[in-house]
Amino acid sequence: MIRSVPAATPLHAACQRPQLRAGVNVVIEMHSVRDAEEVLVTTPALSLPAETLRRLAALDLWLDVDQYVY
Numbered sequence: 348m349i350r351s352v353p354a355a356t357p358l359h360a361a362c363q364r365p366q367l368r369a370g371v372n373v374v375i376e377m378h379s380v381r382d383a384e385e386v387l388v389t390t391p392a393l394s395l396p397a398e399t400l401r402r403l404a405a406l407d408l409w410l411d412v413d414q415y416v417y
Contacts (some may be wrong), residue, residue: 370409
């Protein structure tokens with residue numbers, strides 16, 4: 348069973364309207380660090396628990412994850 352969250356009802360109602368879609372955007376932005384010899388780059392990572400994915404699916408929301416390293 349998906350536990351209720353405060354935003355769930357308005358999001359669900361909005362998605363019932365024609366031509367409206369709802370989703371979640373996650374943006375991870377990192378900046379590399381230069382040392383005297385090379386550029387050190389750490390790869391961004393994202394981990395979502397199954398419960399979070401079930402909530403998104405129950406609300407019929409999309410998930411977009413962007414990861415940038417500069």
